[in-house]
Amino acid sequence: MKLNKIRKDYFNTPLNALMTLVMIYLIARFAWWFLNWAILDAVWIADTKDQALESGRGGAAWAFIINKLRFFIFGFYPKDEIWRIYVTFFTIVLSFIPYFIKGIRHKVIIFLAHIIIWPVLIFAFMGQVSTNDWGGLSLTFILSLLGLLYSFPIGMLLALGRRSSWPIIRGLSVAYIEFFRGIPLITILFMSSVVVPFFLPSQVAVDKIVRVVIGMTFFQSAYLAEVIRGGLQAIPKGQYEASDALGFRFGLQTYLVIMPQVLKVTISNIGGISISFIKDTTLVLIIGMFDLLGIVNPLASDSNWLGMEPEGLIFAGMVYWIICFAISRLTSRAEAKMNELPDVGVIK
Amino acid sequence: MKKINMKNVSLQGALVAVLLMVCLFSAINYVDNITRRNIGIGFGFLDDTAGFSISQTLIEYDESHTFGRTFAVGLLNTLLASFVSIVLATLLGFLVGLLRMSKNRLVSQSALVYVELLRNIPPLLHVLFWYQVVFLNILPPFKESFILEDWLYINVRGITVPELAARQTASSFNILLFISLVAIIFLSIAKKKQVVRGIHKAMWPWQLGALVLPVVFALLFKPYDIILPELSRFKFSSGMTIRPELFSIVVALSTYTSTYISEIVRSSIIAVPKGQMEAAKSLGFSPWKRLRLIIIPQALRTMIPPVTNQYLNIIKNTSLGMAVAYPDLTAVFAGTTLNQTGRALEVMVMVMLTYLSISLFTSVVMNWYNKSIIDKEGEMLSIEEIPLEIE
Numbered sequence: 001m002k003l004n005k006i007r008k009d010y011f012n013t014p015l016n017a018l019m020t021l022v023m024i025y026l027i028a029r030f031a032w033w034f035l036n037w038a039i040l041d042a043v044w045i046a047d048t049k050d051q052a053l054e055s056g057r058g059g060a061a062w063a064f065i066i067n068k069l070r071f072f073i074f075g076f077y078p079k080d081e082i083w084r085i086y087v088t089f090f091t092i093v094l095s096f097i098p099y100f101i102k103g104i105r106h107k108v109i110i111f112l113a114h115i116i117i118w119p120v121l122i123f124a125f126m127g128q129v130s131t132n133d134w135g136g137l138s139l140t141f142i143l144s145l146l147g148l149l150y151s152f153p154i155g156m157l158l159a160l161g162r163r164s165s166w167p168i169i170r171g172l173s174v175a176y177i178e179f180f181r182g183i184p185l186i187t188i189l190f191m192s193s194v195v196v197p198f199f200l201p202s203q204v205a206v207d208k209i210v211r212v213v214i215g216m217t218f219f220q221s222a223y224l225a226e227v228i229r230g231g232l233q234a235i236p237k238g239q240y241e242a243s244d245a246l247g248f249r250f251g252l253q254t255y256l257v258i259m260p261q262v263l264k265v266t267i268s269n270i271g272g273i274s275i276s277f278i279k280d281t282t283l284v285l286i287i288g289m290f291d292l293l294g295i296v297n298p299l300a301s302d303s304n305w306l307g308m309e310p311e312g313l314i315f316a317g318m319v320y321w322i323i324c325f326a327i328s329r330l331t332s333r334a335e336a337k338m339n340e341l342p343d344v345g346v347i348k
Numbered sequence: 349m350k351k352i353n354m355k356n357v358s359l360q361g362a363l364v365a366v367l368l369m370v371c372l373f374s375a376i377n378y379v380d381n382i383t384r385r386n387i388g389i390g391f392g393f394l395d396d397t398a399g400f401s402i403s404q405t406l407i408e409y410d411e412s413h414t415f416g417r418t419f420a421v422g423l424l425n426t427l428l429a430s431f432v433s434i435v436l437a438t439l440l441g442f443l444v445g446l447l448r449m450s451k452n453r454l455v456s457q458s459a460l461v462y463v464e465l466l467r468n469i470p471p472l473l474h475v476l477f478w479y480q481v482v483f484l485n486i487l488p489p490f491k492e493s494f495i496l497e498d499w500l501y502i503n504v505r506g507i508t509v510p511e512l513a514a515r516q517t518a519s520s521f522n523i524l525l526f527i528s529l530v531a532i533i534f535l536s537i538a539k540k541k542q543v544v545r546g547i548h549k550a551m552w553p554w555q556l557g558a559l560v561l562p563v564v565f566a567l568l569f570k571p572y573d574i575i576l577p578e579l580s581r582f583k584f585s586s587g588m589t590i591r592p593e594l595f596s597i598v599v600a601l602s603t604y605t606s607t608y609i610s611e612i613v614r615s616s617i618i619a620v621p622k623g624q625m626e627a628a629k630s631l632g633f634s635p636w637k638r639l640r641l642i643i644i645p646q647a648l649r650t651m652i653p654p655v656t657n658q659y660l661n662i663i664k665n666t667s668l669g670m671a672v673a674y675p676d677l678t679a680v681f682a683g684t685t686l687n688q689t690g691r692a693l694e695v696m697v698m699v700m701l702t703y704l705s706i707s708l709f710t711s712v713v714m715n716w717y718n719k720s721i722i723d724k725e726g727e728m729l730s731i732e733e734i735p736l737e738i739e
Contacts, residue, residue, distance in 0.1 A: 009451060009452060009453065010452055010453075010454065016452055019450075019452060019454075019455055020452060020454055020455075023454045023455055023458055024454070027458065166356055166359075166360055167360075168360040168363065168364060169360060169363065172363070172367075179704065181707075182660075182703060182704040182707040182708060183664070183700045183703045183704055183707075184664035184665070184667040184678065184703060185664075186667045186668070186670065186678055186682075187667070187678065187682060187696065187699055187700050187703065190678075190682050190686075190696060190699075191696055191700075194686065194692045194696070195692045195693050195696050197381075198377070198378050198381045198382065198692065198693065199374035199377050199378055200377055201377050201380075202377075202380065202381055202384060275468070278470075279469075279470035279471065279472075280470075282470040282472040282473060283472060283668070285472070285671065286670055286671055293470065293472060293473055293476070296476075307485075309476075309480045309481065309484075309485070310480070310481045310485055313473060313476055313477050313480065313481060314477075314481075316473060317469050317473050317477070320468065320469055320470055320473065321465070321468045321469050324468035324469075325464065325468045328468070
């Protein structure tokens with residue numbers, strides 16, 4: 001019975017049988033090679049590359065990662081000050097708790113509080129150490145968190161602006177969105193690192209990370225605006241008409257009736273945008289910042305660990321993969337859960 | 349007459365005023381800053397001698413050319429990498445998308461793993477991986493190149509293949525080839541028109557004939573000399589080398605983007621109503637014909653707008669080549685030229701406007717193609733055109 005099914009699914013035509021056999025062969029070959037390289041022949045404990053080469057059988061030198069783990073996570077942040085990063089991130093995680101408290105009805109207030117509190121926390125508290133020393137995974141998180149935080153409200157305003165009946169607002173929104181969607185992020189980062197200082201009075205110096213976050217926010221809010229506009233278009237006209245008939249003004253209508261539904265239908269797209277935003281933060285390596293990807297090369301030019309780029313890149317790739325995959329799973333779960341909610345407007 | 353809402357007008361006016369103030373403030377600061385640092389203004393620098401070399405040039409270029417020329421070189425390199433990546437990503441994306449739908453679970457699950465694995469990793473990491481891991485660490489050094497029959501040399505410096513040198517008959521061969529290609533396309537259009545009228549005449553012998561002609565010409569007159577790569581001491585004295593930077597950026601972008609294209613292909617094929625497939629099956633179409641004649645033409649309609657977005661992403665992502673020193677527009681012009689001249693604003697404005705116009709041009713072309721597909725409601729015959737002698 002079972003054999004029959006296997007024959008029917010995998011060996012029903014010569015082509016299919018050939019594909020099955022080729023796939024089995026390729027997968028087995030690759031899996032065996034990878035198992036050997038990554039685990040069986042790998043070196044886990046060594047102090048230098050030479051030691052690792054002596055004790056290993058040609059496998060991966062994960063000892064490099066283990067030795068340099070602090071730099072991969074905290075960058076060149078001084079060892080005695082790392083508690084500042086711990087405190088900052090711990091507080092940021094704690095600041096999510098109010099979202100889950102049932103008593104708070106206007107969660108927007110929490111969001112507005114984040115907009116003010118997070119940067120103060122990050123730049124006043126972590127900023128005791130020069131931002132040149134920031135790096136590694138913590139820098140990746142800071143760039144992604146701040147960028148997402150600010151691009152949300154701006155993206156919403158732009159989406160509303162693009163659908164506005166006021167011609168100047170609409171024109172400006174369209175120009176903004178199309179401009180930033182038409183150019184690569186690198187050129188924006190170049191602008192923010194090379195050109196923007198020319199536009200500021202010579203006495204004013206804005207920190208590089210701040211400029212990068214602003215540039216990324218500009219870029220990302222244009223994409224977010226398009227996603228939210230798609231959601232706005234999906235809202236049935238009746239919702240507008242009904243809330244108009246109930247006497248809601250524009251602001252209240254958007255806040256209470258339209259936006260909640262928009263967020264509901266766009267959640268998976270917003271998840272996708274967040275993922276691409278996290279992937280985009282790697283570009284800061286081109287303007288000389290050491291995020292999780294950017295720190296691989298400086299670490300691999302340590303004379304004890306010369307030429308360890310493959311292990312470093314694969315490790316960074318695994319971390320990015322885990323983060324992005326987790327977000328995509330989380331958003332699809334959130335979407336499923338949202339669809340279980342009663343439709344907006346049902347009174348209990 | 350339309351009522352003018354004073355509140356709206358004043359609010360928009362205030363917004364414009366604020367924006368103008370910001371622009372004015374920036375302009376004043378800019379002029380102040382560049383006079384302080386003794387940087388000129390304007391695009392005159394484009395005529396100055398560049399004085400640096402570029403590793404890959406599609407047009408003639410050396411140190412004595414101008415900065416304006418570096419712009420053209422970089423732009424052509426960007427277009428080359430984008431074009432090759434777009435073609436490869438489309439082919440790979442279609443293949444993976446179709447494999448994802450295979451009934452053979454081994455195949456479809458492997459395709460799923462390919463998609464999930466590659467697309468959750470940043471594209472920049474893909475580029476660095478191909479460059480630093482595959483090229484610099486796995487491939488053999490120059491002296492121990494991997495050699496295939498004197499035709500193909502693979503080493504850390506790139507992939508070297510034979511180069512073609514034109515002989516006298518080359519131009520007539522090119523014309524002949526062009527004519528035969530046009531003839532083949534024309535014949536397939538004619539075939540489609542005939543099928544609509546119920547005439548089934550085999551066209552492929554004619555098409556084959558059109559193809560044979562240039563081949564025979566090539567065998568008789570040998571329009572191109574094939575020059576095999578030849579090693580002199582430290583470099584190849586002949587042959588064409590695909591540099592590792594170009595190879596890395598093309599492979600990285602086409603595999604990365606193919607995961608997105610494969611998902612688009614899959615979802616638009618699923619979106620074709622099931623009845624179409626069943627109808628095609630019951631009419632006795634072979635699996636390949638079902639796909640080619642019934643499913644894909646309908647899936648193309650939903651496919652084109654999102655695929656256009658991916659093409660635009662590829663064009664913008666070629667700027668990642670900067671991380672591996674691929675001399676594209678960003679690396680050459682916004683990188684080296686900017687550093688040499690110090691004209692940050694002028695250079696960046698040129699680069700951004702160029703990318704913007706490439707993006708706009710691509711979306712205009714794709715919109716036009718999309719429209720031409722959507723507007724087509726099947727080829728209809730007027731009543732006079734219908735052949736009456738149908739048996």
